[in-house]
Amino acid sequence: MCTTCGCGDEAGxxxxxxAGELQTPGxxxxxxxxxxxxxxxxxxxxxxxxxxxxxxxxxMSGHADGHHHAAAGSETIVLEQNLLAKNDLLAxxxxxxxxxxxxxxxxxxxxxGAGKTTLLVRTLTELGGHLEAxxxxxxxxxxxxxxxxxxxxxxxxxxxxxxxxxxxxxxxxHGLDAxxxxxxxxxxxxxxxxLVCPALFDLGETAKVVIVSVTEGDDxxxxxxxxxxxxxxxxxxxSDLLPYVDFDVDECLRRIRQINPRAxxxxxxxxxxxxxxxxxxxxxxxxxxxxxxxxxxxxxEPLTGALTKAH
Amino acid sequence: xxxLSITQxxxxxxxxxTGERTVTAVNLRIGPLSGVLADAVRFCFDVAAAGxxxxxxxxxxxxxxxxxxxxxxxxxxNLSDLIxxxxxxxxxxxxxxxxxxxxxxxxxx
Numbered sequence: 001m002c003t004t005c006g007c008g009d010e011a012g013x014x015x016x017x018x019a020g021e022l023q024t025p026g027x028x029x030x031x032x033x034x035x036x037x038x039x040x041x042x043x044x045x046x047x048x049x050x051x052x053x054x055x056x057x058x059x060m061s062g063h064a065d066g067h068h069h070a071a072a073g074s075e076t077i078v079l080e081q082n083l084l085a086k087n088d089l090l091a092x093x094x095x096x097x098x099x100x101x102x103x104x105x106x107x108x109x110x111x112x113g114a115g116k117t118t119l120l121v122r123t124l125t126e127l128g129g130h131l132e133a134x135x136x137x138x139x140x141x142x143x144x145x146x147x148x149x150x151x152x153x154x155x156x157x158x159x160x161x162x163x164x165x166x167x168x169x170x171x172x173x174h175g176l177d178a179x180x181x182x183x184x185x186x187x188x189x190x191x192x193x194x195l196v197c198p199a200l201f202d203l204g205e206t207a208k209v210v211i212v213s214v215t216e217g218d219d220x221x222x223x224x225x226x227x228x229x230x231x232x233x234x235x236x237x238x239s240d241l242l243p244y245v246d247f248d249v250d251e252c253l254r255r256i257r258q259i260n261p262r263a264x265x266x267x268x269x270x271x272x273x274x275x276x277x278x279x280x281x282x283x284x285x286x287x288x289x290x291x292x293x294x295x296x297x298x299x300x301e302p303l304t305g306a307l308t309k310a311h
Numbered sequence: 312x313x314x315l316s317i318t319q320x321x322x323x324x325x326x327x328x329t330g331e332r333t334v335t336a337v338n339l340r341i342g343p344l345s346g347v348l349a350d351a352v353r354f355c356f357d358v359a360a361a362g363x364x365x366x367x368x369x370x371x372x373x374x375x376x377x378x379x380x381x382x383x384x385x386x387x388x389n390l391s392d393l394i395x396x397x398x399x400x401x402x403x404x405x406x407x408x409x410x411x412x413x414x415x416x417x418x419x420x
Contacts, residue, residue, distance in 0.1 A: 074335060077328060078416045083339070083347070086320050166313060197313035200346050225393035226346040258402050259393060 015174050016158040020143055020150065087201055090169035094204025097176065098187075104286065105172075105187040107203050109227065110211035111220075112193030115237040117145045119211065119270040119279075120188050124152040126273075127280065133186040136175040138167040145190060155179060166197035169204055186283070195224040207232040207286055214238045214245050218252035225259050233264045233282060240269040314351035317412075318359040321352075325365060325417050336369040336418040343377045344393055344409035368417075377409025 014022040082088065098105050108116050120135060127133075134155040137145045146158035157179045159171050167175075172189060181187050189205060191198045210231040212220045215238060221228040228234065234256050236249055253265055266282065268275030325334060337356075341349045349372045356370045377390035381397035381404055388398060395404035 074418055074420055076416050076418050079324070079328065079414045080416070081324065081414050083317050083321055083324070083341075083412045083414055086324060164316070166316075168316065200313055200317075222394060229393060258396070 091202035091204040107205035214247040318355040342409035
């Protein structure tokens with residue numbers, strides 16, 4: 001078993017190309033990441049993992065003073081580093097890569113079936129040429145979601161994580177390389193449907209969007225606090241079903257506020273289009289990452305204008 | 312089961328520093344608010360360490376208490392989860408500890 005993402009030997013991470021053909025990332029990858037220690041961060045999903053024991057980190061890592069010599073020939077090496085340091089480093093690399101191109105990336109997360117793909121398909125269809133966007137789809141298996149996105153005519157990359165339960169910064173790296181987004185464009189990253197694991201893995205995205213659907217219950221924020229704590233925007237989807245389910249939107253907002261006072265909050269229905277103008281307005285407002293000029297983004301017309309035309 | 316990939320990342324991070332030397336112990340600090348279960352890391356460690364110089368290493372996990380301070384009444388209290396609520400009713404709570412997710416040190420032979 002591959003222990004990097006939990007996938008089985010036959011079910012390693014596969015990343016499609018723009019034509020939808022699945023590939024396994026390998027060493028011939030055009031963008032490998034070399035850090036200042038000389039370590040090369042290519043994420044190999046071959047049957048066996050060899051770890052570069054020849055990496056010479058000792059002199060350049062700045063931790064050389066952390067060695068304490070204990071008795072009896074054993075040695076304690078003080079490391080004091082975050083367990084997610086490697087992912088966070090790769091996420092920072094992604095963030096720089098995106099900022100350098102003025103590309104905005106939104107990490108869209110929810111439980112399975114909350115309506116991530118439906119919202120993205122409707123958004124891409126309605127905004128049409130007003131929003132130059134591509135999509136990176138994360139699922140354990142199949143290219144069904146990528147096929148739905150591809151039908152809108154937008155570029156899409158499918159990442160299959162096999163048994164893995166989340167996308168990590170390295171997978172996004174490969175996805176971005178395959179998608180090759182235009183400068184100034186937008187990338188939607190549809191994470192694996194899961195309210196637990198994706199919360200911990202920074203991808204280097206511009207913002208995290210968490211979707212909760214009204215059929216799931218308004219207590220989701222307290223049951224999965226890490227996810228809602230990480231969110232920049234929380235969307236309550238399937239608002240058209242509110243008359244039929246026991247879901248209190250105000251109570252849900254109150255629970256989110258308790259965990260995350262800074263998150264923005266929208267209620268909409270990706271199926272009927274109710275409330276979508278506010279989502280497009282949010283996309284418009286979040287148009288440029290801090291490092292990128294506003295003029296580099298697609299079109300000067302507000303995205304909500306495109307919505308008016310679409311209806 | 313994100314603990315599996317985190318534990319694999321832990322093994323990689325240790326190997327980056329220790330190379331082929333035999334690692335006899337790994338010391339972690341995992342807080343109750345970190346989103347990572349110490350028990351799940353223990354469960355995954357043997358799998359992730361198998362076939363590496365970490366195989367058989369003793370895994371010691373320090374699990375500090377989660378502590379919060381209320382910005383309204385200045386009271387300090389224990390936190391067992393991320394529902395940040397002071398006994399006084401205020402939700403304006405600063406987390407003092409409990410989010411740790413750290414590789415502290417390793418012992419090599």
